[in-house]
Amino acid sequence: MKICVLPGDGIGPEIMAEAVRVIQALDLKFELEEGLLGGAAVDATGDPYPEATRKLARAADAVLLGAVGGPKWDGLPREQRPERGLLGIRKDLGLFANLRPAILYPELANASTLKPEVVSGLDILIVRELTGDIYFGQPRGIENRDGERYGFNTMHYTESEIRRIGRVAFEAARKRNKRLCSVDKMNVLETTQLWRDVMTELAPEYPDVELTHMLVDNAAMQLVRAPKQFDVMVTGNMFGDILSDEASMLTGSIGMLPSASLDANNKGLYEPSHGSAPDIAGKGVANPLATILSAAMMLRYTFNNEVAAARVETAVKKVLAQGYRTGDIYEPGTTKVGTKQMGDAVLAAL
Ligand SMILES: NC(=O)c1ccc[n+]([C@@H]2O[C@H](COP(=O)([O-])OP(=O)(O)OC[C@H]3O[C@@H](n4cnc5c(N)ncnc54)[C@H](O)[C@@H]3O)[C@@H](O)[C@H]2O)c1
Numbered sequence: 001m002k003i004c005v006l007p008g009d010g011i012g013p014e015i016m017a018e019a020v021r022v023i024q025a026l027d028l029k030f031e032l033e034e035g036l037l038g039g040a041a042v043d044a045t046g047d048p049y050p051e052a053t054r055k056l057a058r059a060a061d062a063v064l065l066g067a068v069g070g071p072k073w074d075g076l077p078r079e080q081r082p083e084r085g086l087l088g089i090r091k092d093l094g095l096f097a098n099l100r101p102a103i104l105y106p107e108l109a110n111a112s113t114l115k116p117e118v119v120s121g122l123d124i125l126i127v128r129e130l131t132g133d134i135y136f137g138q139p140r141g142i143e144n145r146d147g148e149r150y151g152f153n154t155m156h157y158t159e160s161e162i163r164r165i166g167r168v169a170f171e172a173a174r175k176r177n178k179r180l181c182s183v184d185k186m187n188v189l190e191t192t193q194l195w196r197d198v199m200t201e202l203a204p205e206y207p208d209v210e211l212t213h214m215l216v217d218n219a220a221m222q223l224v225r226a227p228k229q230f231d232v233m234v235t236g237n238m239f240g241d242i243l244s245d246e247a248s249m250l251t252g253s254i255g256m257l258p259s260a261s262l263d264a265n266n267k268g269l270y271e272p273s274h275g276s277a278p279d280i281a282g283k284g285v286a287n288p289l290a291t292i293l294s295a296a297m298m299l300r301y302t303f304n305n306e307v308a309a310a311r312v313e314t315a316v317k318k319v320l321a322q323g324y325r326t327g328d329i330y331e332p333g334t335t336k337v338g339t340k341q342m343g344d345a346v347l348a349a350l
């Protein structure tokens with residue numbers, strides 16, 4: 001059982017160190033191999049997704065990723081930017097289904113940006129399409145046209161791309177509370193009219209799941225008005241990126257939101273939903289729990305080890321109950337800890 005570990009940039013190596021310690025403590029005979037992705041890879045090889053990493057990732061059963069990017073690389077040509085490495089590995093491994101669970105742990109009720117009565121018990125799953133949409137549209141670029149600069153990206157989806165992510169979402173809803181909300185912008189964008197049509201066509205295959213549709217601007221508003229109306233949400237790449245960051249704050253912090261990016265066979269890349277947090281990188285204060293919870297998702301989805309996954313999640317719940325908090329979820333009366341101390345607490349709880 002091989003895991004390709006890609007710490008990445010910024011806080012990536014700091015949070016990854018803790019997730020790796022947790023995995024090793026499980027004593028499950030995983031073989032961990034480290035590689036370069038993002039800015040770290042650009043610095044070493046000039047390529048954000050180098051061939052060596054590609055080989056490693058393809059040969060592994062799962063990939064665990066920290067985060068990539070940072071101001072150091074923002075001035076580089078597009079193709080060399082760290083984020084291209086992330087898009088590259090997602091596309092290369094065919095990871096079209098991105099699962100982002102937003103769960104509010106009761107201990108963090110006061111850390112949520114919403115009032116406890118609106119948000120307590122929140123448990124939403126955002127299913128984000130990950131290898132299509134405007135992210136991967138051709139043509140794209142910045143050109144000089146008619147004497148001025150002209151930037152363009154193209155949004156596109158094929159019906160088969162929509163159908164396969166739709167099936168993932170319907171199946172997920174079927175295992176949960178049987179409610180699926182598909183989010184689009186069909187009032188303006190043809191791409192998402194097709195999205196709505198295909199979701200509607202799939203619905204008869206899942207008579208036990210209640211399908212609703214919502215326009216993305218309303219969905220963004222409803223998420224902060226009454227988030228518990230949602231069970232599973234399914235949406236395209238760009239809307240899913242934005243809505244999942246929004247949903248993270250309902251759980252207290254983006255440092256709590258894990259993710260799984262899966263192919264058709266549950267080979268997966270697991271990473272926190274947040275980025276490399278350049279503003280706190282190197283300070284040892286980042287919250288490692290989203291990465292540790294991503295490792296739990298890896299145990300569940302790729303390695304089918306529900307027991308180990310639950311063990312890690314229970315350990316996380318325990319450290320929150322014990323009152324340990326990194327700065328992003330700190331409140332008076334709790335114990336403020338750094339990244340490594342949080343990792344220590346999870347290990348002790350395991
Ligand atoms: N999956 C990824 O690798 C990924 C995801 C998002 C952004 N990025 C990249 O990261 C860089 C920074 O982006 P950004 O600042 O917009 O978003 P970000 O998610 O890195 O940070 C946003 C805010 O959240 C805080 N934060 C994020 N993770 C945290 C954690 N674990 N603990 C405590 N606080 C945390 C940061 O300190 C910052 O204030 C950019 O280069 C961006 O492209 C990468």
Ligand SMILES: CC(C)[C@H](C(=O)O)[C@@H](O)C(=O)O
Pocket residue numbers: 069083086087241273275
């Ligand atoms: C860094 C960026 C390419 C990435 C995305 O937009 O998918 C990130 O924001 C995420 O949410 O994983």
Ligand SMILES: [Mg+2]
Pocket residue numbers: 241242245273
């Ligand atoms: Mg994002």
